[in-house]
Amino acid sequence: MRRFVVSLLLWAVLLLGAAPAMAGGFNASYRVIPVYGGVSTTGVVLTPKDQGPGPFPLIVMPTSWGAPNLEYVGRGAILASQGYVVVSYTSRGFWEAGGLIDIAGPETIEDVSAVIDWALANTPSDPTAIGASGISYGAGISLLAAERDPRIKAVAALSGWADLAGSLYANQTVSQQGAALLVLASTFTGRPGPLLADATAHIALGDFDGAVAGLLPHAPVRSAITDVASLNANKTAVLLANAYGDSLFPPLQYINFFNHLSGPKQLLFAHGDHGTVEIPGVLGLPNEAYDAASRWFDRHLKGLDNGVDSESPVRLKTQDGQWNGYADWAAVQAGATTFGLGKPSGLLPTGSLSAGTSSGWQHRINTGVPTLATSGIVFASGFLQGLTVAQPVSVPLISRFDAAVWSGPAYATRKRVTGAPKLHITVTPSKANTSLFAYLYSVDVFGTGELLTHKPYSLRNAVPGVAQTLDIELEATSWEIPAGRKLVLVVDTIDPRYTSASQLGGNVEFSSPASSPSTLTVPLR
Numbered sequence: 001m002r003r004f005v006v007s008l009l010l011w012a013v014l015l016l017g018a019a020p021a022m023a024g025g026f027n028a029s030y031r032v033i034p035v036y037g038g039v040s041t042t043g044v045v046l047t048p049k050d051q052g053p054g055p056f057p058l059i060v061m062p063t064s065w066g067a068p069n070l071e072y073v074g075r076g077a078i079l080a081s082q083g084y085v086v087v088s089y090t091s092r093g094f095w096e097a098g099g100l101i102d103i104a105g106p107e108t109i110e111d112v113s114a115v116i117d118w119a120l121a122n123t124p125s126d127p128t129a130i131g132a133s134g135i136s137y138g139a140g141i142s143l144l145a146a147e148r149d150p151r152i153k154a155v156a157a158l159s160g161w162a163d164l165a166g167s168l169y170a171n172q173t174v175s176q177q178g179a180a181l182l183v184l185a186s187t188f189t190g191r192p193g194p195l196l197a198d199a200t201a202h203i204a205l206g207d208f209d210g211a212v213a214g215l216l217p218h219a220p221v222r223s224a225i226t227d228v229a230s231l232n233a234n235k236t237a238v239l240l241a242n243a244y245g246d247s248l249f250p251p252l253q254y255i256n257f258f259n260h261l262s263g264p265k266q267l268l269f270a271h272g273d274h275g276t277v278e279i280p281g282v283l284g285l286p287n288e289a290y291d292a293a294s295r296w297f298d299r300h301l302k303g304l305d306n307g308v309d310s311e312s313p314v315r316l317k318t319q320d321g322q323w324n325g326y327a328d329w330a331a332v333q334a335g336a337t338t339f340g341l342g343k344p345s346g347l348l349p350t351g352s353l354s355a356g357t358s359s360g361w362q363h364r365i366n367t368g369v370p371t372l373a374t375s376g377i378v379f380a381s382g383f384l385q386g387l388t389v390a391q392p393v394s395v396p397l398i399s400r401f402d403a404a405v406w407s408g409p410a411y412a413t414r415k416r417v418t419g420a421p422k423l424h425i426t427v428t429p430s431k432a433n434t435s436l437f438a439y440l441y442s443v444d445v446f447g448t449g450e451l452l453t454h455k456p457y458s459l460r461n462a463v464p465g466v467a468q469t470l471d472i473e474l475e476a477t478s479w480e481i482p483a484g485r486k487l488v489l490v491v492d493t494i495d496p497r498y499t500s501a502s503q504l505g506g507n508v509e510f511s512s513p514a515s516s517p518s519t520l521t522v523p524l525r
Contacts, residue, residue, distance in 0.1 A: 025049035026080035028073075033089060033118045036110035039098025043069050043089030043115070046080035047123050054085075054124030057131065057301035060115050061088045062108075062145075064275065065137035066185035068095045072134075074284030079294065083302070085125045089115055091137060093190045100193035101186055103215070104140050104164075104222045112145035116152075127151065129301040133293060135159050135275050135282070136248070143224035146236045154237040154300035156293035159275045161249040162228075162240075162257030164219040170250065171472070173435055173456035174208045174499045177378040178248045208499045225253075228260045237264035237300040241289045243272035244453070244477045245385045247378035247497070251476040252420060255329055258314075264300065266308075267329070268292060269476060270317040271385050273378070288317075316418060316478045319385075324418065324478070332419045332476075333523050341406050341425065341489075341510075341518040349400045353408035353487060357517035367431065368504035369402040370494040373439050375454045378497060390450030390479070395443050395488055403492035404510050406520070410445070410486045417442075417452055419523030420476040423489070426518060427459075428467040428509040433501035434459045434493060436508070438472050440522070441488040442481045449488055453477040458501050469516050489520055 027049050034040050048056050059079060061072045069090040076086035092108045093101030102108050112132060119125045131154040132142035139160025146152040161167045168174065183200045186192055192200060195218060202211035220226045231238060238261055242254050251269060258267045268289065270277050281290025299308040312325025314332060326332045342352035343361030351363070376391045385391070398405060423438050435458040441449030455474040462468060481487070491510070493502035512518040 024051045035114040041097035046086040055126035057129035058125035059131040062138040062141045066189040102193045147230040150234045156239045162224040163253040166253035167249045171457040173458045176208045232262040235263045239266045239296040241268040248274045336523040338521045351406040359514040359517045362511045364509045367493040367502040367506040371403045373490045396447040406489045408487040415481040418478040421474045422521045423472040431506040435500040437495040439490045443488045
């Protein structure tokens with residue numbers, strides 16, 4: 001019965017989702033595919049029809065976390081109609097796929113090579129033109145597989161991770177909302193292996209830090225950044241695409257990975273949240289991320305001279321839909337404006353963001369108390385930002401007892417923040433463990449702020465009363481600041497999205513010593 005339902009869904013997606021942009025015919029079949037360790041998975045196999053005898057370039061597409069093999073059928077049908085063999089298969093441990101979910105462990109990565117072996121033996125695939133692509137879990141799997149299997153010549157990794165620890169435990173802070181959703185999805189759609197089962201047990205008890213602590217020793221082997229040298233040695237062509245507001249795999253870890261690649265590469269960022277930018281493309285609808293991926297495969301698997309080589313390696317989309325190109329990430333950050341942080345003062349203590357530096361001051365706030373400043377809700381907030389609806393906050397109502405606030409001057413002309421702002425600040429915690437959350441807002445004349453970007457940072461096992469100088473790089477963004485608005489920086493100690501090490505009854509002191517003045521550097525244009 002399940003196979004019958006799957007077949008009906010398959011044909012519905014093929015007919016409705018893949019109708020546009022068809023260049024030729026294709027055949028579709030639902031196959032059981034043997035993978036690593038004597039188990040099997042299920043896949044939708046799409047092959048070109050009436051397009052000659054082949055062989056055709058092959059693209060393997062492992063599914064996202066919790067998704068079935070139908071995930072990529074809409075896009076796969078378009079690719080097959082354009083002369084590709086496509087295998088969209090269910091990742092290990094989910095749905096009908098055999099084995100256990102090992103969180104992109106060695107067996108899951110070996111499955112990619114097994115699927116390639118099967119496709120070469122059972123479809124008109126070209127062994128010299130093989131690509132891998134996926135969203136989220138499928139993106140990370142594709143990158144890891146390409147490091148281990150030099151037959152993979154090109155990768156399009158969308159909304160993925162390259163650094164698992166940097167994603168799940170950014171600056172030693174857990175996204176508890178994100179972790180809970182991942183565990184919930186795997187519980188209903190698959191069979192967790194020991195590593196995931198242990199994390200699930202911790203999360204069920206509310207111990208998010210314990211869950212991540214158990215994963216961290218296993219993160220390097222599950223992170224493409226660990227063995228990026230293999231990708232470079234293989235000269236694999238890598239396209240990375242992500243959303244600025246990705247609440248599971250934030251942009252900075254992808255930027256760091258991109259900077260380590262030496263082969264053909266592209267990096268694309270647009271507004272949205274985890275996977276939301278690519279959803280239309282998955283359904284076979286027009287989509288900039290998947291259009292770029294298709295052109296990437298055309299160039300690096302088919303060898304077409306389609307202009308990809310002359311495109312900017314880094315392309316960033318503004319909220320008004322404009323794409324801006326840069327030679328590298330250093331070019332994005334070039335010419336950034338540095339503001340000195342002044343001492344917060346007044347009835348609503350607020351410091352200045354001004355030219356030059358200000359030193360010799362101290363300012364203290366309480367810890368463990370939430371304020372109106374938050375990063376929002378996973379998936380929802382980033383999705384709304386993709387619709388150019390930024391998360392609002394009334395800056396005057398942010399408690400100055402529990403948050404530090406710095407404000408810049410109103411701009412006479414339109415500005416744009418494009419890149420990753422950087423906060424350099426000295427803090428002295430009263431407790432050994434304290435979490436800080438930095439937010440950058442664009443604020444209007446009425447004090448209503450739009451959240452541009454944020455970043456958590458947790459101090460673990462610090463010496464109470466001893467100052468530490470921190471460098472906190474906020475996530476990348478590209479957002480217009482209309483004339484009359486200003487930048488406002490807020491730092492507090494609680495955020496509902498994350499676990500916080502901050503405790504009630506503690507405090508943290510901000511300061512700006514003459515030897516290392518506190519500053520905020522913003523890539524403004």
